[in-house]
Amino acid sequence: MSIASSWEDGPLGFWYELPYQTQKKIKNVLLNVLLAIVLVLILFPIYWMIATSLFHSNDLFTLPMPLFPSDPTFVEYRAVLETEVVQWYTNTVLVSAGIVLLTTTAATLGGYGLARLDIPYKKTFARVILFGYMFPPILLSIPMFIFWRQLGLINSLPGIILAQTATTLPFSLWLMWQFFQTVPYSLEESAMVGGSSRFRAFVDVALPMAKPGMIAVAIFSFAIAWGAYTIPSILLTDSSKWVLTLGLASFTEAESVLWGQIMAASTLFVLPTFFFMYYLQKYILEGFRAGRI
Amino acid sequence: MTVELTALTKSYDIPGGEEIAVNGIDLEVGEDEFVSLVGPSGCGKSTTLRCIAGLETPTSGEIRINGEDVTDTAPNKRGLAMMFQDIALYPHMTVWENIAYPLKVRGVSEDDRHEEATAAAEVMRIADLLDKYPGELSGGQRQRCALARTIVYDPKAFLMDEPLSDLDAKLKVAVRKEIQRVHDRVERPTIYVTHDQAEALSMSDRVAVMNDGELMGIATPDEHYNFPANKFIASFIGNPSMNFVTGQLLSSSDREERSSSGSRAKPGDGTITVEFHDNEIELGATVNEPRSETVEIGFRPEVVDLHADPDEGYFEGTLELIERIGDRRLATIQGPDGEIRAMVPDSYTASEGTQVSVSFDERDAHVFDDGTKNVVGRGRTEGAEITAESSS
Numbered sequence: 001m002s003i004a005s006s007w008e009d010g011p012l013g014f015w016y017e018l019p020y021q022t023q024k025k026i027k028n029v030l031l032n033v034l035l036a037i038v039l040v041l042i043l044f045p046i047y048w049m050i051a052t053s054l055f056h057s058n059d060l061f062t063l064p065m066p067l068f069p070s071d072p073t074f075v076e077y078r079a080v081l082e083t084e085v086v087q088w089y090t091n092t093v094l095v096s097a098g099i100v101l102l103t104t105t106a107a108t109l110g111g112y113g114l115a116r117l118d119i120p121y122k123k124t125f126a127r128v129i130l131f132g133y134m135f136p137p138i139l140l141s142i143p144m145f146i147f148w149r150q151l152g153l154i155n156s157l158p159g160i161i162l163a164q165t166a167t168t169l170p171f172s173l174w175l176m177w178q179f180f181q182t183v184p185y186s187l188e189e190s191a192m193v194g195g196s197s198r199f200r201a202f203v204d205v206a207l208p209m210a211k212p213g214m215i216a217v218a219i220f221s222f223a224i225a226w227g228a229y230t231i232p233s234i235l236l237t238d239s240s241k242w243v244l245t246l247g248l249a250s251f252t253e254a255e256s257v258l259w260g261q262i263m264a265a266s267t268l269f270v271l272p273t274f275f276f277m278y279y280l281q282k283y284i285l286e287g288f289r290a291g292r293i
Numbered sequence: 294m295t296v297e298l299t300a301l302t303k304s305y306d307i308p309g310g311e312e313i314a315v316n317g318i319d320l321e322v323g324e325d326e327f328v329s330l331v332g333p334s335g336c337g338k339s340t341t342l343r344c345i346a347g348l349e350t351p352t353s354g355e356i357r358i359n360g361e362d363v364t365d366t367a368p369n370k371r372g373l374a375m376m377f378q379d380i381a382l383y384p385h386m387t388v389w390e391n392i393a394y395p396l397k398v399r400g401v402s403e404d405d406r407h408e409e410a411t412a413a414a415e416v417m418r419i420a421d422l423l424d425k426y427p428g429e430l431s432g433g434q435r436q437r438c439a440l441a442r443t444i445v446y447d448p449k450a451f452l453m454d455e456p457l458s459d460l461d462a463k464l465k466v467a468v469r470k471e472i473q474r475v476h477d478r479v480e481r482p483t484i485y486v487t488h489d490q491a492e493a494l495s496m497s498d499r500v501a502v503m504n505d506g507e508l509m510g511i512a513t514p515d516e517h518y519n520f521p522a523n524k525f526i527a528s529f530i531g532n533p534s535m536n537f538v539t540g541q542l543l544s545s546s547d548r549e550e551r552s553s554s555g556s557r558a559k560p561g562d563g564t565i566t567v568e569f570h571d572n573e574i575e576l577g578a579t580v581n582e583p584r585s586e587t588v589e590i591g592f593r594p595e596v597v598d599l600h601a602d603p604d605e606g607y608f609e610g611t612l613e614l615i616e617r618i619g620d621r622r623l624a625t626i627q628g629p630d631g632e633i634r635a636m637v638p639d640s641y642t643a644s645e646g647t648q649v650s651v652s653f654d655e656r657d658a659h660v661f662d663d664g665t666k667n668v669v670g671r672g673r674t675e676g677a678e679i680t681a682e683s684s685s
Contacts, residue, residue, distance in 0.1 A: 190375065
């Protein structure tokens, strides 16, 4: 007796009597239902965030709470913009841009070096780098605080850029190392024999080929930089230097929790990430594919 | 323009010692000469070429281009052109950008670049493809594009690293012609690396045969074919490859004269007599002195005759296989010393499994010393005579 036929005799036997096309349709519907449940789990909080930011503050506490704001208002946004949010927003953009630039540049140069130059024990080194990514930020931030204080980099944006890059760089470097290994070396060799210097061959030939990898690194480091909380919370004490994550947390530290403002600020906080990811997501997949993850 | 290698050696450090990839190669490629480096895979031919290009640094030895020592010069300062096995067109550039790239790094203005690239593309008959990307081209078009990129500037020499090995047989012949056309046109030394002896024989002025990092011999294709300097060249050049039987050296007539005079004898001066399978044949002696009593007698499948009568041939064997090669048939015979290959006419009728007797034309036989592997005697001694490179 084969296994299949014993299943056919069991309580689920009716399934095997259905035509194959019907089986496929049912499977498809079940999968879609599962997908829908997961989507609701992910998207509903986001919807709730946006909806809450549009309610009048007195509607927020009525029971049962309406699902849709019947009379949307931007009063919370106005209130938020009157705080230091604009400053924090600018800081976040500056810090993120700095981290993305620094990470992408360093990871590209480093990855190229690891892939192409004859460095003793470079393979071991490249693999150990990944270990740096395993440190929780809180473990790094206390020693960093001590260092940065000595260097006078507390409460400065360059300081936070440097510190946060320490967390984004290991994985990025590893990714670029993997990526450059997929770019055939003969392309650069051909450029070099053809008359270009090694650096010129790197810029003209290797870099364009490594673009998907660089974009993946940019997205990855942006995601970390934009949402960074632990390291900024220790290195940035002055509220004028805060990034948005710290600002958001400050709304709850007041006597009452300003749900409307938190949600309005959160919405503003999430929007750039959404657009950034939406346009660049196809590259991140390309990048990860090359990295064989 | 010339390319000259002197005692070029390249070794790599490997765990537990070093591996010698190229061992003391001397090679001179003359003005507008086409030289092939040919040998089995791993013989060091590509490494030699990469040393010339500057992509590998030789462990010792000297590379001269036009008499100028370039051993420590960066690849981009050597002024060479190289074609790679994987073609190495830049996928993110159009065909014209690819062709013009060497000019771009030389700081040529865009207008001139465009003009020169178009001219090079016209030579290679790809002028209508200039705006396409390499990914949109066929295999042969890519090769032509890569060739155009090498002729667009005026290189001192051309280096080619198995550029045809990824093409199908028909395209190979076509691109081969293009390469020769380019070579005739630019009149620059060309060094061509291949593992395919047919390719090397058909294109080259001279062929350098390499094995195990050593240069086994360099000569014209005809010389290699008719007067192989040693057993390796004899077995490597020619397809189907040469047959060998083991024999004994009976006498070498001028052995004493030679050792007493101390000077090198001229070819044809003496004779050597060898015995194999109860046959005795006398052949002309070469400049190489026999060192051991055991010799190997080599003869090409083209000069083998098969007989049904056992008395007619030198030895007997079982006919194992007959296969068609072009207008003739290749017979494989299991002889006393292993496999013997024979080219027989289309009309040959003996069936597989029968006993046949093997004979060959003595004039086309070669005798190789079993110790040194160098040629010590051959049926024909007229014509060019090649000195073995590694006479030790």
